[in-house]
Amino acid sequence: MPQLIEKAYTPFQKPVVGHYLSSTATTTTPSKFNNIRGYNVVNGDISKLPLKVKTFIEESVVLCQPDRVHICDGSEIENEILIKSLLEAKTIIPLPKYENCYLARTNPADVARVESKTFICTELREQAVCTPRAGVQGALGNWISPKDYDDAIMKRFPGCMKGRTMYVVPFSMGPIGSPLSKVGIEITDSQYVVCSMRIMTRMGALVMDEIINKSADFVRCLHSVGTPESGKLAMESWPCDPDRVIILHKPDNNEIVSYGSAYGGNAILGKKCFALRIGSTIAQREGWLAEHMLILGVTCPNGTKKYIAAAFPSACGKTNLAMMTPTLPGYTLECVGDDIAWMKFDANGQLRAINPENGFFGVAPGTSAETNPNAMAACTKNTIFTNVAYTSDGGVFWEGLEDTIEPGVTITDWLGNPWELGVSKTPAAHPNSRFCAPAGNCPIIDEKWEDPEGVPISAILFGGRRPQGVPLIYEALNWQHGVFIGSAMRSESTAAAEHKAKVIMHDPMAMRPFFGYNFGNYLKHWLEMEEQCDKLGGVMPKIFHVNWFRKDKNGKFLWPGYGENSRVIDWVLKRIDGYHCYQETPIGLIPTPESLKLDNLKSQLNLKELFLIEREFWLKEADEIQTYFDNQVGADLPKKIQQQLNNLKDRVENMH
C-alpha cells in the first residue's frame, strides 16, 4: 500500500533544505514548492527510518518533486523489477549469450567523467584547491563557493524528478560493519544507477539496518539525470542534461550532489565522489589514506604472500594488473580491488587496506582472454555493460575481441549502427565503454578481499603512460622521495574523461581529478604518515614507479605488459625482502640486469632502451615538474617535496 505522508513543515525554510544549502541561502525559494503536501512511498517503510535519514529524504522530495519514493532493500526481486523496467524503457537490452547480463547504450553526449564540471565546495578556496600562480588556470580541481553551490543546485534541481521515481539507495563502502568502512545514502532518479550501485557497493536493507542500529553517520548523495532546459530529451532511453552537468562535493557536510549525467563516476556516487573525493577529506581528518589504487596479493614459489597497492591514472592498467595472470612460473596472484584503496595503520603500525567497492567498473576495450581472462570470466553473469558493441548471437564485442567473432555473426556498434570487422573505420565500442561486474565473480578474488581488518600493504607502486624517457621500474630512495615521485607523476591522457588529445598530463598520485582538498595539504598528509607509522613501531611500505608503456622509435611498446608484469612484481618482492638486487641511478634504484627474471623474454627485449635514463630527458622532466609545482601548487607545496625535487636536479646534473 502506498503511504501518503502529510508533512507539517514549511518548505524552503531552514532546515528543510539545509543539507543542500548553506546558511546564507533562503531567498531563492520558488513558490511552486509551497503546495507540496506529502509523498508517495511505493517501497519501504519511512516511519522506521532515523530522523536524519527521513529529513534527507524529505528535503530531497521537496526539492526534486518526484511522483514516487522507493526505498531500496537490495533484494533480488527488487533488482528484477528494475531490470524489467529498464528493458521496457530500452535503456538496456538483454545479452542472452550470458547469464543475466545487459547492455546499456548512453546518450553519446554522456560517455565519461566530466572533470571540468566537478567542484569541491568549501568556505575558502584554498581549503579545496591550491593557489596557482597569478594568471595561471588551476588544474588541480575546481572550487565553488557556498553561494554558487546553492545557486547551481537551485538552477537545476527544483522539480527535476517530476513524473519519475526517486530511489533511496543505502550503501556501504567497504564490508558492512568493518571498522574501515563508511556508509552513504544515494538518492537518484536513475534505475540504471540503482542497479549499478547494487553491483558496485554493498547496497540495501542490511546497510539501512547499520544506519538505524548504530546511528551511523552517512554521506548524503543526491543524484538526478536531469532534464534539459528545453524540456526535450535527446534520447528517451537515456535521459540526461549534458549541457548542465555538474558534480558537487561539500566535504564539511559529507555531501555530494550530482546532476545531468548517468554515466560512471558522475553518477555511481559511491565510487569517485565518495570513496575518493569525500573519502580523502575524511581520511585526512581521521589520519588514513583514500587512494585511486588497486590492491593485489601475490604468492611466490616459496609460499610467502605479500599485498601490493598501485596507483595508475584512469585507463592506465589498474584492473589489468589487479587480475593479472603471472607468466612467471610458480607465482599466483589474487585480486582484492581494482580501483580504490582505503588504507590505515593498525595498532602495530602495519598499513592495512580495504577495497571499499563491491564490483568492477572496468574499461572494456583491450580486455580479452589473452590480456585479462579473469575480467572476462567476471563479466559472464550479473553484469551490466555500457557502450560496448553487441553481436547477433546475443554477446558483446569491443576492440580486442576480434578473434571471438564466429563466422556469420554480425556486429552492432555502441551507437546502434551496423559495424563490420576490417571495414568500419570507427571503433565498435566507445573507448571508455565499461563492464560493471560483481567482484565476487572474479575467479581470482582474494580470500581476504572482504576481511574487515584489511590486508597488510608491503609496497606501493605509482605509474602512468610514459611513451618516452621513463624506465620500466625504479624504486624510491625513501618515503619522502616516494611521495615526491607520486606528486610528480605524469601520464598520457585517456578516454576516461573529456580530455581529447593524447598529451602528457600531470596526474599527481593518479588523483588529479579526485582530490577532495588542497593537493599541498594532501602531500603534507602523505608525508605525515611516516611519523604515524614510526610512533606505532611499524615499517613503511616501499614505493616504486612503473611504466608499462615506454615505446621505441617506431611507436611500439618496448615491454609486453599484462602477465609479463609479474616479472616486475617479482623484483618488487625481492626488494621488500631486502635483497640487494639494485643499482643506483639519479632517479632511483633500478634492477641489476640479473635480478629481473626475464628467461625466454630476454632475447626479444631491448633492455637497454627499456631502462635507459638520459640526462637530457630528466633535466627537462625536472624542469617541467618545477614549472608545474610553481604554477599549480605554489606556496602550498611542502618544503620536503621541493627539497626532493632539488635533490633530483642535483643528481641528474651530476650525471655523466
Ligand code: GTP
Ligand atoms: P580506470 O578503470 O579508468 O581507473 O582504468 P584502469 O587503470 O583500471 O585501466 P585498465 O586496467 O582498465 O586498462 C586500461 C587500458 O590499458 C586497457 O585498454 C588495457 O588493455 C591497457 N593496458 C592495461 N595493462 C597494460 C599493459 O601492461 N600494457 C599495455 N600495453 N596496455 C595495458
Ligand code: SPV
Ligand atoms: C576512472 O575514470 O578512473 C574510473 C571510471 O575508474 S569512473 O567510475 O567513471 O570514474
Ligand code: MN
Ligand atoms: Mn579509476
